[in-house]
Amino acid sequence: MITFEHVSKVYPDGTHAVHDLTFDAPTGKLTVLVGPSGCGKTTSLRMVNRLIRPTSGDILLDGESTNGMDEALLRRRIGYVIQHAGLFPHRTVLDNVAATPRLSGASKRQARLIAGELLERVGLPATFASRYPWQLSGGQQQRVGVARALASDPDFMLMDEPFSAVDPVVRSQLQDEFLRLQREIGKTIIMVTHDIDEALKLGDQVAVLRTGGKLAQLATPEELLTAPADAFVADFVGRDRGYRSLGFVAAAPGLVVRSEPSVPIGSSVEDARAATDDDWLLVVDERAHPLGWVEPRTLRAPISFSDLNLSGTVAHRTGTMRHVLDASLSAPSRRGVLVDEDGALVGSVTAAEVVGSLAEIHAAGVTTGGTAS
Numbered sequence: 156m157i158t159f160e161h162v163s164k165v166y167p168d169g170t171h172a173v174h175d176l177t178f179d180a181p182t183g184k185l186t187v188l189v190g191p192s193g194c195g196k197t198t199s200l201r202m203v204n205r206l207i208r209p210t211s212g213d214i215l216l217d218g219e220s221t222n223g224m225d226e227a228l229l230r231r232r233i234g235y236v237i238q239h240a241g242l243f244p245h246r247t248v249l250d251n252v253a254a255t256p257r258l259s260g261a262s263k264r265q266a267r268l269i270a271g272e273l274l275e276r277v278g279l280p281a282t283f284a285s286r287y288p289w290q291l292s293g294g295q296q297q298r299v300g301v302a303r304a305l306a307s308d309p310d311f312m313l314m315d316e317p318f319s320a321v322d323p324v325v326r327s328q329l330q331d332e333f334l335r336l337q338r339e340i341g342k343t344i345i346m347v348t349h350d351i352d353e354a355l356k357l358g359d360q361v362a363v364l365r366t367g368g369k370l371a372q373l374a375t376p377e378e379l380l381t382a383p384a385d386a387f388v389a390d391f392v393g394r395d396r397g398y399r400s401l402g403f404v405a406a407a408p409g410l411v412v413r414s415e416p417s418v419p420i421g422s423s424v425e426d427a428r429a430a431t432d433d434d435w436l437l438v439v440d441e442r443a444h445p446l447g448w449v450e451p452r453t454l455r456a457p458i459s460f461s462d463l464n465l466s467g468t469v470a471h472r473t474g475t476m477r478h479v480l481d482a483s484l485s486a487p488s489r490r491g492v493l494v495d496e497d498g499a500l501v502g503s504v505t506a507a508e509v510v511g512s513l514a515e516i517h518a519a520g521v522t523t524g525g526t527a528s
């Protein structure tokens with residue numbers, strides 16, 4: 156556990172960057188610090204590994220004060236990942252990662268073995284080991300940065316905007332990969348971001364800071380969405396929080412799923428028209444996995460991939476209400492397609508049915524059970 160006890164930081168020019176910050180970052184959990192620019196997130200993070208010294212208060216690691224700890228030893232216990240990865244430009248990828256275990260006394264051979272395993276773990280093929288950082292994309296560099304921070308197998312990790320320097324698609328992939336990795340390694344992590352969506356997606360708990368480094372609210376993502384502490388938090392979390400909170404509500408067992416007519420890709424015009432009276436017909440592959448929608452009336456030849464309307468999303472039967480509602484709103488038929496664990500068609504629901512089932516959930520006072528999306 157990382158414990159902040161009444162921590163404040165006033166810079167020499169008189170700037171009050173952090174004010175009386177008190178919270179716990181529990182063992183094995185990811186705590187996200189989020190807030191507007193200049194609210195003291197980075198200052199708070201860097202006080203943990205004492206790159207910045209608190210003006211007053213104390214930060215404890217598993218109950219032990221960091222005040223007076225040997226700083227080199229302290230930093231070896233804490234992995235540190237920063238934006239743009241901060242890699243050594245003149246060392247290969249493998250040696251960038253191996254540098255950390257070398258510092259802890261591992262032989263060159265041992266260190267490279269550890270580094271090789273970690274690169275694989277963060278999803279980098281072995282062929283990247285001999286490259287230099289400038290030969291990697293931003294997302295790949297970030298993976299190396301994570302591997303390097305993990306290389307001394309620290310109990311604690313600090314991550315400062317680790318995914319913000321890459322484009323949104325890569326960022327989302329890195330976030331997903333990191334969540335998977337954290338489920339395996341269970342480190343005690345504090346991560347800083349200015350992106351509330353990232354905070355809600357990744358955090359086991361989220362600390363919202365306001366300017367001046369004051370804690371506005373510390374809560375689970377679901378609590379932040381459903382019960383923001385005040386107008387500042389409500390505004391920061393955003394106006395569509397009602398919809399986003401559905402990402403934490405499991406698809407209701409009471410949701411009535413209707414069977415959805417479908418035909419396999421390659422079906423004839425006649426078969427397509429015979430399958431439904433509706434304007435839209437679902438097309439599946441040979442394993443009954445949904446592929447897209449067609450309008451039987453406009454077909455002139457057997458259904459091919461170029462006929463498909465691909466705009467609808469697909470929801471897992473065991474997913475969240477947000478996924479189910481999104482599927483129903485995004486499909487051209489306005490019927491949301493549900494699939495089973497293998498991705499095979501189960502049936503469909505309309506947005507009105509989803510909303511009706513939400514009303515029942517609220518009436519029953521049940522709010523939780525799903526996973527963040």
Ligand SMILES: Nc1ncnc2c1ncn2[C@@H]1O[C@H](COP(=O)(O)OP(=O)(O)OP(=O)(O)O)[C@@H](O)[C@H]1O
Pocket residue numbers: 166167168170171172190191192193194195196197198199349
């Ligand atoms: N060395 C310094 N000397 C004086 N003031 C500083 C120093 N470093 C940071 N500050 C100020 O302290 C406040 C908090 O800065 P900090 O970098 O911790 O904020 P942040 O929340 O991480 O911001 P951002 O999201 O923009 O990175 C800001 O007002 C900043 O200008």
